[in-house]
Amino acid sequence: MRKWRSAVVTAAWVAVGTAAGALGAWQLAGSDAEGGDAAHSRPLDEAAVRRALARASNAPADTGSPSTAAGSPKPSSPPAAERSTVRFTGGSATVECRADGTVRLISWSPADGFHIDDDVERGPAAVVRLEAEPGDDDEQEDLPYEIHCTPEGPRAKVVQDTDDD
Template structure:
């Protein structure tokens, strides 16, 4: 009788575990409506706006935000990606840019002499790891009509 009871308890645990696994798989399958793995990559700014437009019934998806900003408007923050990392920058109403934060990509570090602004141009340099032979990557970040943009800084000729 004892063996029968042990087998019944084991079978019950296996059934509960199987049901929990099936329920979890079903929930994951239901959450993935985009055809790929849910949250497999971060959304860029355009994708976030599109998702918000679809979710907001009060604003039609074709309505674009007004490019005009009042002088007392708060700065717009945006993420800028570049080969050596990522930065969060503010485009201020006066047209200047200010780096709020930055983070290096794997295998890089950001040099300490970051020119964060506010200024017409913010600058930072992503340096590869010490054992890496790659060149340092200097970037300029400016505000454009589309928001902050990073580009490789022009190199200065060496004397």
């Protein structure tokens, strides 16, 4: 009788665990559905981010005023800036290449083993600057970068270190 009881308890625990796993998988699958409000279980690539931003910017704003009615002329706006990510040895940066030829640093992230110095020149300007510094390796040089926009997109290049420290 004891073996039979142990087998039933084990089978019940296995059934409950399986049901919980299936429910969790079902909820995760539902959260990744296109247009879902739940957090994604995986990071978005750059194309997916652009699609989500385009959907968000095209959403009609309900202000209740007659000026938002269909057929109303929309105010003209300057051409949108192009956001791109540029990767370099010390990390990566998201920049905005603007129609006037300037660049603006939106965000940055260091690569493993580096940190980005606090002396960041964000722009908008012809070039933006940041410096990737190795974490624990005193023998490795700091990597100062200038980022500028070209017709092919943003480019980062290492420049001579102008720091005096």
